[in-house]
Amino acid sequence: MKRILIAILGVLLILTPTAPAAAEQVLTWKADNSITAYQTAPAQAVAGATTIVFENSEATGNNTGMPHTLTFDTSTAGYNHDVTLNILANPFDANNGRHEATVTLTPGRYRYFCSIPGHSTMVGEFVVTDGGTTPDTTPPTVSASAAGTQNGDGAYVGSATVTVTASDSGSGVDTVEYSLDDAAFQAYTAPVAVTAVGSHTFRYRATDNEGNVSEVGSLAFAVVEPSPEEDTTPPTVTAQIGGDRDGEGDYLGTATATLTASDNDSGVARIEYSLDGGAFKAYANPVVITTPGMHMLHYRATDNAGNTSAEQMAHFTVVPAEEPDTTPPTVLAEVGGEQNDDGAYVGSATVTVTATDTESEVASIEYALDAGAWIAYAEPVVVSGLGAHTVKARATDTAGNRSAEKSVGFTVVSSGGGGEGCEVPDTRATVVIDGDDTGVQNYRLSDGCTVNDKIAEHGDYRDHAAFVRHVETVTAALVTGGTLTKRQQGTIVRAAARSDIGS
Structure with a gap:
């Protein structure tokens, strides 16, 4: 909770x-x-x-x-x-x-x-x-008892602790009061420790919520000086709750309660605990709590002289632990497009990548075309470069698990054969701009044209900048289609920028 x-x-x-x-x-x-x-x-x-x-x-x-x-x-x-x-x-x-x-x-x-x-x-x-349904005319029942180490005469050695208990089955107890040795009555809120040496009279009374006052009760006892070797001090007891916690302080899956007690005089005889209102039992080892929900732990300790500490309480909450996600996403890559009788894709192929994760969520999908670098996948990839291609795909979930690479291979062939699209294709082996040989292969494209045809160095341009922008545009499309790499595009654009075309 x-x-x-x-x-x-x-x-x-x-x-x-x-x-x-x-x-x-x-x-x-x-x-x-x-x-x-x-x-x-x-x-x-x-x-x-x-x-x-x-x-x-x-x-x-x-x-x-x-x-x-x-x-x-x-x-x-x-x-x-x-x-x-x-x-x-x-x-x-x-x-x-x-x-x-x-x-x-x-x-x-x-x-x-x-x-x-x-x-x-x-x-x-x-x-x-249970208050009942009739008017309450009965006063509370009240009693008192003294506790502590007693000598052979029944006197309390060093101190006596007086506990007052009151109950009322009608309207309920409103106040409890006490008086020590004929002093004025005062409110009772916790056990009273009496350390003064001598005989004492402890008087007590209770009042219910209807104003009914009990008879005054009386308890007589004596306190004597302890001998130097007598132990009258109860142990000190503490609880430490351990375990993994979430942001709200709740324990994930398990909480472990470790109880410790010390006594400088006679030594600790036993530690006891009660969990969630159960009976007190002896503490021997840390208490492991795995049940989800809020819990209340009561604990106390007693020394070898019979002194028992005041009862302590600790509360905490256990929530179900979430198992870590160690399973990577599942990746699927599919190729679509028009195919010929040999299974090759005519003109272009479209690669669609999907990823699913049953535990956390898919954080990212990436793909790599042929020997190119990994690129973030946002939409289906259209590959129009002629020849054989390989697309690799992978995905990573929000827990950081990365899938194995999924690979698909395919071939793209021309849709129009020899010269459809360009009447006289530029068939030079490499891309050449204004006499500057870039060394980049002059690939033949699916429409029958080549890279040199797309660059169109002999076209009519308003100025040199317009030509360079044209080259940037057509080579970017060839990179997207898988014909050119980014490095090859950069080589071609730099050659266009060095040329005088459009000047």
Whole structure:
């Protein structure tokens, strides 16, 4: 799937209506100068009619004009694909960076991302619950748990990380808040690391979109100083996506994900990954992905002390690879014209060259007459010079493949015999102009005349320049017909220019 970078203002929506929702909701995404993450984004919503707001403006902190998109994934396995949404916004567009769209969400998970090249880490997902059709009077369910390395007394060594989870099967969770050690409640957006040594009380609550507030929950725990040899720091883990890429940054045929982790204390115990919403599995070797489409890779690492890193994400797209064209064109040369009983062509022969290519396209066709140089073929070649001839043809496609030479041989004979066309042909052996012997053979032509007859040195010319132009014209026709070569024509024209004919 190609990422769309067309600078249009507005929203492309392809929507299929679903059952009416209990209440319309507003989900807001905000972006700023960052190219690594959205400033804010929802984590949960309720099924039904929803107003999507995407703001990437000066008001949200974008003072550079950086464009971003809010694009819903419609191909990666494990996510809902029933809403197609692609909003492009920047502070200087017609809406000053703030855009709205109305969609209908269904229960499940949606994945979103920014499709601007280089913004690949601006990606996330949110969960949609079934809001039901009756008024929501039930508060959210909320819980909290602490994680970290514990000593024999259950105290957390060095730090404790508290994660709050809230869900609401009715209107959906609106906000989650927490308070540490009787401080004021504040918004919960990510796991909270508590490093202060001592006993702690962590309180938490959640509010749904109908304003129902949960009971305040409480979690008590203690943090103690680590001994010098104890490891409380999780590993560092990174992902590198490799492979051949096209101009839009998509991977051609194959993408290979290589995961690496390091830990300066107890060492890395294991690396795990999840591809496209699947279960986490142990990482042993680079992961090769060949299925066309968008993909989401989640990964994490754990050290030998039991510390697990925060879960990371990477997304990328694989497109089918195009096989290179290594097959040259097919060339055909055909000779046409009136033939006598011996198969010779009477007066002239016309050679037609055609070329086809089943993979790329034909870029050029060339031909060579007898021992002449290769010439670009544009139209059928008429050969009127008497005698035996050979025409070679070849073609080259747009991938640079050149065909083998195709050759045809034929003979041209006079159409009128001995003297038809010229009563008394000039039969001198070579072309002579005003006594200047050019050394070029005085060929006999199909109409019974010779080259000297065509030059007509004894004709009536307005001036010398007119004679030279006449010689240029008749010899050019003889070159086209295959009687003379370009070199022979040049010799004859120079002799005409040295003469006094027409002076």
